[in-house]
Amino acid sequence: DAGVTQSPTHLIKTRGQQVTLRCSPKSGHDTVSWYQQALGQGPQFIFQYYEEEERQRGNFPDRFSGHQFPNYSSELNVNALLLGDSALYLCASSPDNQETQYFGPGTRLLVL
Amino acid sequence: AQSVTQLDSQVPVFEEAPVELRCNYSSSVSVYLFWYVQYPNQGLQLLLKYLSGSTLVESINGFEAEFNKSQTSFHLRKPSVHISDTAEYFCAVSESRVFGNEKLTFGTGTRLTIIP
Numbered sequence: 001d002a003g004v005t006q007s008p009t010h011l012i013k014t015r016g017q018q019v020t021l022r023c024s025p026k027s028g029h030d031t032v033s034w035y036q037q038a039l040g041q042g043p044q045f046i047f048q049y050y051e052e053e054e055r056q057r058g059n060f061p062d063r064f065s066g067h068q069f070p071n072y073s074s075e076l077n078v079n080a081l082l083l084g085d086s087a088l089y090l091c092a093s094s095p096d097n098q099e100t101q102y103f104g105p106g107t108r109l110l111v112l
Numbered sequence: 113a114q115s116v117t118q119l120d121s122q123v124p125v126f127e128e129a130p131v132e133l134r135c136n137y138s139s140s141v142s143v144y145l146f147w148y149v150q151y152p153n154q155g156l157q158l159l160l161k162y163l164s165g166s167t168l169v170e171s172i173n174g175f176e177a178e179f180n181k182s183q184t185s186f187h188l189r190k191p192s193v194h195i196s197d198t199a200e201y202f203c204a205v206s207e208s209r210v211f212g213n214e215k216l217t218f219g220t221g222t223r224l225t226i227i228p
Contacts, residue, residue, distance in 0.1 A: 004155075033215065042116075042202050042218030043156070056215050090155055092216075099144050099163055099206065101216060103156040 002027065004093050004104035012110045013081050021076045021107045025093030031055075032074040033101060034066060037088040049074050050096060078109075086111045114139040114205050118219035125193050126227045133188040133222045135177075135203030142208040145186040146216065147177055150200040159201070162186065163208070198226045 005024045013019050025032050031050045035043035045058035049068035068074045072093075078085055088108050092101035115138045125131045137143065144163050148156040160171040167179040177188045186203060200221045206214040 006155075035216075040220075042204075042220050043216070045215040045217070048215060058215065092156075099208075099214075100146075100158060100161060102158065103148070105155040 004029075004091055004102055006089075006091050006104040006107050008107060009105070010108045010110075012112065014112050015081055015083060017081050017111075018077065018079045019081060019109060021078075021089050021091075021109070023074045023076070023091030023093075023104060025072050025074070025091075026102050029093035029095050029102070030072050031094045031096050032068060032072065033092045033094075034074070034076050035090040035092065035103075036060075037090055037106070039087070043090055046076070081111045083111050085109065114143065114207065114217045116203050116205050116217055116219035118203055118222050120222050121220065122223045122225065124225045124227055127195060128192050130191050131189065131193050131197075131224065133201050133203075133224065135186045135188065135219060137184050137186065137203070137205045139184075139205060139207065143205045144208050144214075145177075145179060146204040146206075147171075147175070147186070147188050148202045148204060148218075150202065150221075152199075156202065159188075193224075193226050195226050195228060197224060199224060 033048040034046040037043040048056040052068045063079045065077045088106045090106045091104045094101045117136045146161045147159040149159045162179045170176045203219045204216040
């Protein structure tokens with residue numbers, strides 16, 4: 001049973017560019033959450049998707065947007081990249097109405 | 113709003129010695145509590161969780177944590193650590209509701225270093 005997968009593993013972009021990160025949830029999981037983990041910090045909640053809708057959102061600007069597909073996979077899009085967007089982006093999945101979230105290996109984004 | 117405080121950013125411990133990683137939380141509602149472990153250049157792995165019932169919860173690799181509601185704490189302990197326990201440990205909290213999937217609020221992490 002494959003766990004949560006994310007792609008790409010690493011990414012380098014320049015300021016002002018746009019980036020798309022992808023996540024496939026664990027089998028049987030229909031809820032996907034995204035977190036940003038800056039260097040030396042704990043993960044910060046970005047948003048959560050369920051039934052292709054954004055259900056919860058953290059304190060992130062509108063430059064951060066997402067999407068969930070009918071197969072429950074998800075994308076995180078970041079527009080107008082800033083140096084401060086450099087971080088490890090983690091995807092987590094869970095079955096609806098279950099408390100435990102399972103994390104993928106993350107995508108490390110470097111903005112130059 | 114919830115918050116999590118991990119007072120110790122780094123904890124060095126000799127191999128086979130006991131360790132305690134401290135976690136305190138703040139919330140106006142009932143919570144679920146989690147410990148996640150992050151090995152270098154990897155994502156987060158669930159170590160253990162408290163949802164309800166017994167306040168003492170255990171993991172399969174010898175860690176345990178005790179939920180103390182009066183002290184709003186969820187400290188992680190292990191009686192004898194191994195080199196392989198070297199990692200970053202994150203405490204996290206979510207609101208307990210009828211429906212799950214609430215967002216996780218994390219502490220800043222504790223880096224556990226095992227000294228041979």
